[in-house]
Amino acid sequence: KQEVTxxxxxxxxxEGENLVLNCSFTDSAIYNLQWFRQDPGKGLxxxxxxxxxxxxxxxxRLNASLDKSSGRSTLYIAASQPGDSATxxxxxxxxxxxxxxxxxxxxxxx
Amino acid sequence: xxxxxxxxRYKVTKRGQDVxxxxxxxxxxxxxxxxxxALGQGPEFLTYFNYExxxxxxxxxxxxxxxxxxxxxxxxxxxxRTEQRDSAxxxxxxxxxxxxxxxxxQYFGPGTRLTVT
Numbered sequence: 537k538q539e540v541t542x543x544x545x546x547x548x549x550x551e552g553e554n555l556v557l558n559c560s561f562t563d564s565a566i567y568n569l570q571w572f573r574q575d576p577g578k579g580l581x582x583x584x585x586x587x588x589x590x591x592x593x594x595x596x597r598l599n600a601s602l603d604k605s606s607g608r609s610t611l612y613i614a615a616s617q618p619g620d621s622a623t624x625x626x627x628x629x630x631x632x633x634x635x636x637x638x639x640x641x642x643x644x645x646x
Numbered sequence: 647x648x649x650x651x652x653x654x655r656y657k658v659t660k661r662g663q664d665v666x667x668x669x670x671x672x673x674x675x676x677x678x679x680x681x682x683x684a685l686g687q688g689p690e691f692l693t694y695f696n697y698e699x700x701x702x703x704x705x706x707x708x709x710x711x712x713x714x715x716x717x718x719x720x721x722x723x724x725x726x727r728t729e730q731r732d733s734a735x736x737x738x739x740x741x742x743x744x745x746x747x748x749x750x751x752q753y754f755g756p757g758t759r760l761t762v763t
Contacts, residue, residue, distance in 0.1 A: 540688070570751060579650075580689075580737070580754040625688050632677065632702070634739075634752060636688025 538563045538630055542637035550645050555613040557640045559626030564604050571600055571611050572625040574639065580625065584611070616644045648672070650755035652738050658761045659728055667723045667758045671740030678721050679752060680713055683735040695721060728762045735759050 539562040549555060559569075568587050572580040584600045586593045586609070592601045597614040613620055623641045627634040651670045659665050671678050676697055681689035691705040697718040706712070710728075715721040725732055739752040 568751070572754075579756040582751055582753070585751045627688070629752075632679070632694055633691045634679075634681075634689070636690070638687050 538628060538633075538635040540626060540628055540635050540637040542624075542626055542640050544640060545638065546641045546643075548643040548645060549616055551616060551618060553616055553644075555611075555616050555620070555642060555644075557611040557613075557624050557626075557642070559609040559611070559637055561607045561609075561628045561635070563628075563630060564607050566604065566628045566630055568629050569600075569602055569609050570627045570629070570634070571598075571609075572627060574623040574625055583624075616642075618644045618646045620644050650738055650740050650753055652736075652755040652758050654758060655756060656759045656761075658763060661728060661730060661762055663728055664724065664726045665728055665760065667725075667736050667760070669721045669723070669738030669740075669755060671719065671721070671738070672753055675740035675742055675753075676718070677741045677743060678715060679739045679741075680721070680723050681737045681739065683737055683757070685734075689735075689737050692723070725760075728760075730762045733760055733762045 541560045543558045570585045571583045584593045586602045599612045602609045621644050623639040625639045627636045653668045678695045680692040683689040693703040693713045694701050695715045698715050710726045713723045735757045737757045739754045741752045742750045
């Protein structure tokens, strides 16, 4: 069974600092990995999807890396803003199922 | 275009009642998934459909839970004789491809918050 772990569980940083969120998974036979943002009372917003053949994916201030062989992914958010405050979830896809971590709750202080 | 929609957004029910949660996927998406998310946790897989066929229901917790997608579009997740432990956010997702593997991402709806009192 795929196990996904996210560290840290919570993170508080001052505005402008770079954020580093970590995700690890136990079964490296994945098709892809997605990073989601979750805001209270709202749905999951997909931020980045990395295919298993890719090493990284970038969108604006966000950059995600994937090391499939070691079962790790890292999400970098540059120059954080208060609007980045949310819970960030990592999910890996084996076949059709997504297996999620418990998330990292980020607070960016103005 | 319209995203995945779910209804109701919030449902409060008394223990022992049956509830039905609805999911309307993105038009043209043939695969549909149900997940359940407890507070402070990530979503957990419940069941999966390709078109109208339920391919995997291994994540359904017990036989009080069932799901259908009779015409290959809208899906209903039904919980019979609800219990307090069923309280959670129920999320639906859809994707383009029915094939295993593939590159297509899952798009999530806003979820239904179920509270059993």
